[in-house]
Amino acid sequence: MGTGSREENASRKGSRVEPDRLSGDAPCIVVAKEKNALQIVSLDDAAAQLGLSIGLPLANARAIAPDLTVFDADAAADVKTLDDIACWCDRFTPLVALDPPHGLFLDITGCAHLFGGERALMQAVCDVLTYQGFTVSAAIASTSICARTLTRCISGQIVADGEEADAVDSLPVSALGADEAIIRGLRRAGLKTIGDVAARAPHEIAARFGAAFTTLLSHALGEGDAPISPRKPPPDYIVEQRFAEPVTTEDVISATLSRLATTLVKSMEKQGKGARRLEASFFRTDGAVRAITVDTGQPVTRGEVIDRLFRERLEALNDPLDPGFGFDLIRLSAGRTEIVVQEQRDLDSHVHDNDELAALIDRIAARIGAKRVVVHLPQDTHIPERAVLAAPAQQHLSASTQAAWPVRVEGEPPLRPLRLFEKPEPIKVPFATVPDGPPHHFTWRRAVHAVVRVEGPERIAMEWWKQDGQVLTRDYFRVEDEKGLRFWIFRDGLYGSELVDAEGKPAPPNWFVHGLFA
């Protein structure tokens, strides 16, 4: 029984905003193709008064009202609009769930008093959305299904705890939002209102219409509740600043952010927490919401660090923050937090190098993106291009400092190149004197290099157990040309055994340069 959990459902009729705006007097309808015919999916009041209804074919509608304005349905735009409205609703509660195609659930438990009570909150939501050109129907009830059922028939109802059954008693069964087939079946059985259905024994209904419908019915009657699934997980900490007068200047915005950061840090400090993910949301007066997220490698416990990270991030935005007519709400939330162990600072200045390095990495990542700052982890493979994994530094800094790299052989010159091409570059090699020997000269990037010294081959076989199809063994050579440049080149395939043409004769091999030595 959803005691205390109060849901609001703002259901929206009318698929698009534009028809309402454009309408004037001319009736507008939105049509979509269904079963190979264009049918009305939504319509405005003027069209409804002419006797049109949802599901009517367009040809019939045109016959009834020749001066119809017709729009094509745009499902993607509908979804986006609903999502944008949900973003805007975030200002009332962090728990906003979508109820496609036209509905939203808001869990306003413990939030209503911030906006002057349930009635005032619902009024505020309806007023703003109506002003924006939407048709809104809202209701507040203890369970989400009950609220939704109410919005389908009456707008602006608030149902007290325990009165759900009375409230939905007289509503038609179609308001439940069950399948079309079930509704039709109920009507045929003579059960017109929800009260009629509720009066029957539950096992009779379940036997005829399935358990899912009985569950839906009991939720509508307030006899049970299913939790809504919010769009975003609720953040651990939220601090926000509302403005009576919308703010537009950068100074005020950044000052607000740093003030919020200080407050956030204080509230996290009480529970010994530090933030790993921070989100700043900017609510514009015209309803648009911009959220900016910053991730950190280590839990942040200082306000100035948060402030600096956001400054870096805001400066580096491709599409800068556009205040438009101003922001009336700025919110800072910590989406992910961790427990911070307080440590005594050491007098040795190098002990905390890693902390400072992590902070630097956070700053750089905030500006240019987390994937662009990497550390390197050795991999257990012989294949040169896969021997090292570049992993995002924020998450893998400590792993990389403890990684075990293969030990270099003392007294040997470097056996691996300093520069490695991700994709080996093909080189032109005239046929070598010894077929499986090194080349005398080769052409790479339109320049000819004469080979003066050679060392090799170092044979590296591919990992046949990991790959499908044939993979060729590579013979690597270290070569030095007449200018002193050193290359790492390889022949793809073993001459004569792997490299054969259709008749079984040896085929000419392909050569590649894979890296450059210092």
Place this chain on the structure above:
Amino acid sequence: MMTGARTNTLATLRGSIEQIETHGGACAFNKARLGHAEADAALKGGLAVGAVHEVFCEGHQSAVATGFVAGLVGRAAARRPLVWVRQDFSELETGALSMSGLAELGLDPRCMVSVRAADVESALRTAADALACDALGAVVLEVWGGARQLDLVASRKLTLAAQASGVTGLLLRVAAEPQPSTAETRWIVRAAHSPPTTAWNAWGAPVFDAHLVRNRHGLLGRWIMEWKCDECLFSEPAAHPQPVAAAPAHRSHQAQSVFKRSGYRFA
């Protein structure tokens, strides 16, 4: 010939310029010995730590210059964290920096944080940021081709950041023409042959033909330097022919002629 009086005046002037540059002599550089005796003598003890150094090379010599920079990093800031900033384009053109190769040179890949910047501006900004962080040992900024963003102002910013934090900054400029800058030293690096006398299978240690074309506090020079991977040290290669053409002792910092001179080679 200069008279004694003129030499004196010149020395006094040089001294006062130095005082202005170093804010009243408060900051004297720590030096990291390179290991090559002549180079160390010219650099008055070694590479200045907490300063910016530039390394130039031609396009096809990028790996060699990378090795030289890695060597300087190994000398200036061994075992301290290193941030290597490079452009996306540089990676395509000259290959990615290989950690296995870096480990082969005697450096520690665990200290290394790579930053791939999309363009020169963000690379420069990141490098300046990193240079200001005193937890690091060195910062390498790798830029491909001419970059007008790397002007005197940008260079001055990097120098000041490096001085304040004591982090060594290394600019690796591949396929670029030297421009006026506030760098402490400027090198032009190209590959040198492996010593001819070494055994057939023991060649391949990095050998650089390093040309010091700018040195704010000392003489210039040109040396063949070999990198000893095991000792993590530069050295004179054994029995290696030194370049015959002696480098001029002093020349303007615009050493562009090096790139334009055709038919240039050493014995």
